[in-house]
Amino acid sequence: MKIAIEELAGCSGCTIAVLDLHEMLLDLVAQADIVYSPVIMDVKEPPEGIDIAFVTGAIRNEENHERLKLLRKRAKKVVAFGTCACYGGVSGLSMLSSNDELFNYVYRETATADDDGVIPNDVPPFLYRAFAVGDITKIDYYITGCPPKEAFLRQIIPAIIAGDTLALSRKSVCAECDRKMGPVENWSLKRRHEGIPDREHCLLGQGYLCLGSVTFGRCGAACPKNNVPCTGCNGPSLDVLREPCRDIYNMMLRRISDLTDKPQKEVEKEFYDVAHTMYAFTIGSLIMEDKENSKIRDLVKERSG
Ligand code: SF4
Numbered sequence: 373m374k375i376a377i378e379e380l381a382g383c384s385g386c387t388i389a390v391l392d393l394h395e396m397l398l399d400l401v402a403q404a405d406i407v408y409s410p411v412i413m414d415v416k417e418p419p420e421g422i423d424i425a426f427v428t429g430a431i432r433n434e435e436n437h438e439r440l441k442l443l444r445k446r447a448k449k450v451v452a453f454g455t456c457a458c459y460g461g462v463s464g465l466s467m468l469s470s471n472d473e474l475f476n477y478v479y480r481e482t483a484t485a486d487d488d489g490v491i492p493n494d495v496p497p498f499l500y501r502a503f504a505v506g507d508i509t510k511i512d513y514y515i516t517g518c519p520p521k522e523a524f525l526r527q528i529i530p531a532i533i534a535g536d537t538l539a540l541s542r543k544s545v546c547a548e549c550d551r552k553m554g555p556v557e558n559w560s561l562k563r564r565h566e567g568i569p570d571r572e573h574c575l576l577g578q579g580y581l582c583l584g585s586v587t588f589g590r591c592g593a594a595c596p597k598n599n600v601p602c603t604g605c606n607g608p609s610l611d612v613l614r615e616p617c618r619d620i621y622n623m624m625l626r627r628i629s630d631l632t633d634k635p636q637k638e639v640e641k642e643f644y645d646v647a648h649t650m651y652a653f654t655i656g657s658l659i660m661e662d663k664e665n666s667k668i669r670d671l672v673k674e675r676s677g
């Protein structure tokens with residue numbers, strides 16, 4: 373069994389999540405050779421005859437695109453690994469800026485940029501937008517998460533290598549969260565710094581924008597358990613993903629309106645920075661953009677000019 377782990381437009385956190393399996397890696401390498409992984413080893417090209425390729429990161433430039441096509445040719449099974457690969461992830465947020473703005477920021481304006489301010493001319497050209505890997509090629513399995521959580525990987529990676537099937541939860545984050553709905557009075561949307569939520573009641577009911585109801589679970593509601601609202605890093609819940617008329621924005625609007633008895637138009641006025649609060653992990657996904665109610669098309673047009 374030969375395994376490859378590819379890095380495309382992402383942060384390498386997904387490969388680090390594999391390394392975080394610690395001693396379980398010894399069991400894995402007893403069953404399979406890792407033949408290609410730019411983070412773990414010094415091999416420049418994926419070899420022929422790969423059995424399973426785990427692809428991390430989105431498709432943002434021509435090099436990402438070429439490497440994905442090469443892997444698809446050389447691997448029997450391709451797994452989209454992590455939310456960048458599955459839905460474009462945070463790389464998709466680059467669609468909110470023009471290429472000039474992005475390159476200026478990265479090479480001139482960040483604190484760590486070289487003083488010479490030179491923008492290199494050998495960077496692979498950007499595609500006109502970000503893509504999830506499934507927007508470009510056939511994918512055999514999807515593993516969401518930014519990065520996928522350790523407990524979940526401990527179940528799924530051995531099963532994929534062994535070719536076994538697994539019965540896994542298909543529920544949303546809310547289904548994994550043990551908070552109770554408290555009294556919903558004088559509801560208004562709060563930014564994260566505007567108070568400390570109580571630890572017992574639903575964060576959304578308290579006014580914090582928690583995306584648990586529209587987000588795929590399998591993280592054990594890690595953030596709400598630590599008093600932090602869910603930002604949707606596992607990608608959309610299955611009902612949002614499957615139903616063309618369901619989108620993150622419109623489902624959150626409906627849920628908050630039902631919860632608070634406020635008309636949707638009133639709730640909508642309280643939303644802020646919709647791109648980063650609702651679509652931070654999915655803006656680069658064609659599946660999410662193509663939904664009839666999606667706000668992604670307008671957000672991208674508005675911000676990138
Ligand atoms: S899904 Fe998250 S952890 Fe994985 S590459 Fe993308 S940003 Fe990094």
Ligand code: SF4
Nearest residue numbers: 546549574575582584
């Ligand atoms: S909205 Fe958030 S806090 Fe409320 S039940 Fe769902 S995951 Fe828990």
Ligand code: SF4
Nearest residue numbers: 591595602603605606
């Ligand atoms: S609670 Fe939400 S943001 Fe936190 S790990 Fe789970 S899916 Fe990601």
